[in-house]
Amino acid sequence: MDYLDYVQMTRGQKIAYKIKSFFTGIPGAIVNLFKAIGLFFKSIFIFIGRGFKNYGTRFVNGDIGTKLSYVIMGAGSMMHRQIGKGLLFLAAEVAYFYFMATFGITYITKIYSTNVVIDGYDNQIFNGVIGSEAPRYEVDPLGLGGKKMINVDTVDDSNRILLFFVLTVLVSIAFFAVYIANTKSAYSSYEIIKSGKKPMGTIEELKMFLDERFHVTLLVIPVVLLLLFTVLPILFTICIAFTNYDIDHQPPGNLYWWVGFENFADVFYSNPMKSETFGKILVWTLVWAVFATFTNYIFGIILALMINKKEIKFKAFWRTMFVITAAVPQFVTLLIMRLLLGESTGLNVLWGTQFPFLTDVTWARVTVIIVNMWVGIPYTMLISSGLLMNIPEDLYESARIDGANAVQQFTKITFPYIFFVTTPYLITTFVGNINNFNVIYFLTGGGPSPASYYKAGQTDLLVTWLYKLTVNTSDFNLAAVIGIFVFIFCAAGSLITFNMSKSSKNEEEFS
């Protein structure tokens, strides 16, 4: 298919061709994605390999100080007259070993223990229990049926152990980076001395943190905060997906243990109730995301076009009216909507009806999409208004001279322009809608909830289900599995579409 073939096609064929090439492009994009992932891992391995090689070369070529710094950190720097730096490295090493001896080692040994735990009614031995001291109970001597824990002071808490284990791993990785930096620094100062120069003093080196290394100064606090309060919780949650941390295994009264991919199997196929719920919720999530994204997008642009039409007066008034609805905090407007649309509140009382806006499945689904339009259209309107003003006026002028009517101007100039500029925005909105918690949670709360769903309702999205599993039923392991799934889905989806929109740029000449 070359350009000549393409221009000779009728309009219908052109559209069919475009649709066909979109869908035939998907496998290619997926292959590209895997290629990219492969390249990513390849580059990581190359990076690690090169690191090892350099690590060895430095040891072989370095002087005695460099060699010594492979065991005693900072020795090289101190022997190369960088006392301050050397002392800092040494302090880091001492601190790390002190940390490991008094803190880290406990959690590393306890992260995978063989232990007797109470599962159901029996005492059983399990491998891979998180925690070595299981709670022991004494049957109530008075015979009232209650039980009393007899090792409250020494019992292990799986949560704490897993959390500190992940923390220890993070600290170890950071220490390893410092260790490598230490050998590098020792070797480079040795080379400087060998070439007859004097290595940098500590003060000078510290001054670099305000200039050449200013990025370190700027980033260190944000990165540490992110590691502690974003990365650590995410890694912990990913670990939870491989354990049986659910309502029956709640610390501190119980331990939980590693179960491998059991939870994933449960959600995807082996447990009929959970996997069916998952399938249905996934389908609805996608339907919702498609409708929510495109209704807002199209109607938002149309609204912006109407307001920005040259002859329309009071533009500021119209815009402000819509902006006000976007400005009121979302939980307020959504709660108001819920009460307005309730079966025995708001509009139904006003009209004396009992219309099931939010209680009948089909109506509830339509209602949430419509209310989402109410929420989202002002945002799209705001954004595309800004864009419309950016389109060069002479484009329209020359189109008018060529005899293009309003519809043609829209389909040939306005829409392609806006679409091109907003593709990234469209993708982020789509991902945002897959994760759109507020509209569903505040309006229907996921309901109506039939008994065939596992702790979920028919308007629940994956994320609201995740929330319910975490908050209401403490199925932390299932929630973690769903979280991981949503992450992989969104990440892969946005990578593929970004790829495709890049490759489709070459086809731009066609249209």
Next chain:
Amino acid sequence: MTNVSVQSPNNNMQAGYAAKRRAANIAIYIILSIMVVLWIFPIFWLVIQAFRGEPGISTSYLFPKQWTFDNFIRLFVERDDVTGEIVPQSEMIYPYGKWILNTLFVAICSCIISTLIILMVSYAFSRLRFKSRKTFLNLGLILGMFPGFMSMAATYNIMEIFGLKQSLFGLILVYSAGAGLGYQVSKGFFDTIPRSLDEAAKIDGATRNQIFWIIILPLSKPIIVYTALTTFIGPWGDYIFVSYFMKANKDNFTVALGLYSMLEPEHITEYFTTFCAGAVLIAIPITILFIIMQRFYVAGVTGGAVKG
């Protein structure tokens, strides 16, 4: 193709065209008016409920028969049903004033810390070139794709270990720590400042630290205002995380959480109009702030794309 079109006078055609346009404009005015009514109605309803004297969730008529300010007063001053004495704030069921102060405290603290963090991160990624820059940017993108509250329970556990669970400080810490990922908009802004400024300063012997404080920051007032406003508004509207984090610790509720708790089934009929009053009170300042910063919002979302 025929003589007809040639013969028909030009101004006649123009008149028809003008009439068509006028009709189109009138249609647009009508559509816009209908839409505005639809869009404003829920908010209008909220406002009139706040002034309604009759109790209960809803009425069979639109406009209240009794207009009153009591709902607003009741947010701050509660009287005992029997004795009519003023109940001290610590014993109020819904201490709205306390929630406002809590939220204000959290909002101001996290606004200051987050703004600093965002400016630092976005400046580093926008103006400085270092070896691991790309890696960091990609990691940030990946971290941002995890569903926000997937790790809520873990964050709670961490805060418990730090002794900060259900506290306002813990909340501030979580909000500010997450700010490191919200650098895109201000990075886009920094990208637009000409690099020649940096180069000139560098030639004059300025360090990157001095360039940041003396040259870039004074040029960045709009983005500082935008960042400060967004981070300030955040805590007023956040419900999901706070509701999990504070559990039932009513003393440390923020406004969003407190207002939501007014709709608990056992109190909703009595407190619904009070809820509306409370919602109106916080919506007013936030709406004004939002209208101030809307133009930054647009530039933020599309800024990167237009250049792309």
